[in-house]
Amino acid sequence: MNAEASGINAARYIGERVLRKEDPRLLTGRGQFVDDISLPGMLHCAFARSMIARGRILSIDTAAARDVPGVHAVYTAEDLAKVSFTMHTFFMVPTSVKTPTLAEDHVAYVGEPLALVIADSRYIAEDAASLIEVEYEEEEPVVTLADAKSGPPVHPELENNIAGQMGDEDVDDELEAALNGAAHCMTQRVIHQRVSQSPMETRGVLATRDGPEELTLYITCxxxxxxxxxxxxxxxxxxxxxxxxxxxxxxxxxxxxxxWKEESSVIIAAMLFGRPLKWIEDRYENLTTANPAREQDITLRIAFDGEGRLVASHSEYDLNNGAYPQAVDEGMAAQMFLWSAYKLPAYGFLTRGWYTNTTGLAAYRGPWAMETLVRETALDKAARAMGIDPVELRRRNLVSLADQPTTSVLGLPLEDITPAECLEKLVGNFDVAAFRKEQAEARGQGRYLGLGIAAYIEPTASAGTMGVMTGELAQVRIEPTGKVTATMSTHSQGHGTATTMAQVIADRLGVPYEDVTVFEGDNSRGGFGPGAAGSRQGVIAGGAAIRASEMLADKVKALAAHLLNASPDNIVIAEGMIHVEGAPEMSRSLGEIAGIAYGEPDRLPPDLGTGLEIQYRYQPPPMTFTSAAHACVVEVDAETGFVKILRWISSEDCGTVINPAVVEGQISGGLAQAIGMVLLEEMPVDERGNPTAATYKDYLLPAVSDIPEFEFLHANTPSKSIGGMRGVGEGGAIIGPPTLVNAIADALSPFGEIDVLELPLTPSKILGIIEGRDIAGTEARREAPAAATQESAPAAEPAASSEPAAAPAPAAETKIDGDWKMLMKTPMGDQEMTGHFETSGSAVSGYLASPEGNQDFAGTVEGNVVKFDLKVEKPMKITLKYNLTFEGDSVSGKVKLGMLGSAKLSGERI
Amino acid sequence: MSDHHIELTINGRRHVADVEGRMTLADMLRDDAGYTGVHLGCEHGVCGACTVIVDGRAVRSCLMLAAQADGAEVTTVEGLAEPDGTLHPVQQAMREEHALQCGFCTPGVVMTLAALTGGNEKPTEEALLGALSGHICRCTGYQGIRRAAKRLAAGTAGAAA
Known part of the structure; x- marks a missing residue:
């Protein structure tokens, strides 16, 4: 048994560095990417896009474009309106603000698609798109987070630019006292730049309407x-x-x-035009108009006692959601996990997503990664301030296995996280004392070395707490030939699931890896799976494949036992052969058994159905945590401000490792993206809302010369899911940034602290820290921190925020009884529900109905204010405290979500 | 717009085409000749995914016009492996070192390494890594690509094949 497969008995392929099934095809140019598909009659699309960030569209003149030979049609929003189409979020609910496919009467960001050209070739389509003339009535754009707080609403139907909000607007008095009264209190502000995910294949779709009600899409997804x-x-x-x-x-x-908008426009156009339409985004479009990620600003306060133990913390977090985010991100996930691996008694926060006139936000590997970045960089800063070794500071505060089971400060149950253990393993493999000696000697020679260490936990394999995040389906068959095929709900964008799932199946079924083929990548094959999002496929689909294979092996054994007149317990399947234990002469090939199973029903035991195929949908625990600690060593050149990464060690615990090469590949890719975010990548947007990095000469991606060789330590504590795997897709991009920042900050410590961490740390910014002046001009550009916390909200807010917000004098005529349609703004997006209320004196009862089911409540009514509590189990056990004010035909109020702050609710009578 | 009649050799086979003056070599190879292993990552000469070998040299086919390839001998990633499927030593080294994930940048990386290691000169590890700095891979963090380049420089690639 190999160590990597510690959750598996008698592993043969699980834990092995087997060669990937995908590679011979991809290495020889036989991959099938969306632009590689051509269909008879196919035409090509290009978009005309908005040149301004905000304004009314006065006219769109497409005449010149239509006149170009080879152009078949030019569509605007008016044309697309013939097909009913509602944009949905990642959570599969309609977007909370109306999101058009092509812009209708106004534009809300530079690059917003306005018109779609259909032509014989991409060359002609782009020629024609450039001839489309648009007249605008331009308005002042809301570009930055500061603009969003003070500027007019991006969406005129809204009161302000808040896309989503959680937490409390006023810091709790007790928390404030704890922060101010502590032995040490420090503040860390991190400003994260806007970045581009930059997959090497840009977005693209080929849509074809096969009949009045049939649609086929080839799409990169x-x-x-x-x-x-x-x-x-x-x-x-x-x-x-x-x-x-x-x-x-x-x-x-x-x-x-x-x-999103572009792909949707092509899909609608294909339905209208009736010929296959292809759109392949170019890199200029991808950089400037594909949904970007990050652009966040957080200020974290942390208080410690005299021994460096955490006492209290508070953060205020703002995220730029752009005009049309793929899902509103108010930052709740970052808040949820900020202190999840640390022993912190008290925490409060205010977290808000803001609409701006920029391209709408999308996800990027570890969308909540800010929590690890701000916390781990703050801890190093605090360690230096308090004179405590950064490893020792983490030892005192991390949750270790001995502390568990426990719950985090925001109520997350923790049973088997191992960040403290990963940290010990890390420092056991890196001589910190020897490094400190080397560092001191180097400083004597004017060389600035730095060591950065960071630790974290990552929620992976989420299933069952958000509608789209589900289990995975494995359909495993032994074909009549004796070879094994599996149809999986997984999808690979480089993840190698055709390899890892084949390893798992071969292992559990007892057949050679070479005999297993995995099919995926087509919704007509297999059941629903949300794919690669949230570090989930290895864990959940791996578990499904294990269980399905074991069930199939049981069926083979039952059949073989019947044929060989033996007990199923004595049947062994190995290397694709079946034999009776202790009687090697009683042996059959899997092909022989399969031939009988499919073709000779008379020879089967009476209760065993024909064929050899099993399907199993695995619903894992709601969440599986992965832990890690990383270390990196850098040298900062004090003359040039360049950072050279000398060493990087990853000590991670992702449970059972199906294939170490795949796991290390995931971590390495994430780390390279982390290095890009810390040192190189930035998508600047100018004051008029123009994205200004239009090529890969402006948007700097890490090259081989920027990335060191990574070293790996695997811990392999099995999780509670089948097979014991833990997700590993996003971790590198989450823990990488603070590890590198901490190393740079350590190297620069003779010159002082990085006051505000504003990424990326370009050479000019680093020289600015070394020379104590604003060389890069970042501080001059940056808004003052005080302004960030100021609000356009009314000044004199009543102090007691838990009370009904300025409940007016009870309106006697307000009738509460009856049914109300209500909308609650939650971390997972807007939640629609119907409330049924029946009052009787000062008592109220009824139920809340939502797609998840009905929940009864009972509470009190005072005038027009209704209060009641509801206990929920998902995503954790908390009590929701409703406080609703009814006025006429409308209802509004707050719902206190335990320690998660509060959510706003509004609605109207049905 | 000028039209050009071109004749060239692609992967050892004669190819004849009539192309517009502005058509890139990459688009001609993909759309006209069907070699979709030529991948377009940036179309402005930075990412390296579209690299092919033209008359023995690694070339970014998004920056070369098809008309300029008249009379040239072009090799794409489809032309490297043996007819029986045996991988080229560069492909074999990449496979064994897990040097790819999504595989989109891979053909370009393979062609640069094949162009530099295909002649009689044995390039150094530094030379290969220097050339690879002109390829962007977003998936792997370059770990396997660097290992494959090291093996190719040391002449140990393909030994296991």
């Missing part, structure tokens, strides 16, 4: 099943009529969860 579900909801077509194929995808990293 993260799950063909998710795309089919999304398009089905958007179009209101039965999902059975939508076929989505994505055999190979050239990376996605959060950008390609589902179609």
């Amino acid at each position: 993260q799950s063909p099943h998710a795309v089919a579900r999304w398009v089905s909801l958007a179009l209101g077509l039965p999902q059975a009529a939508i076929r989505v194929i994505a055999k190979d995808v050239g990376g996605a990293f959060g950008l390609k969860n589902h179609p």
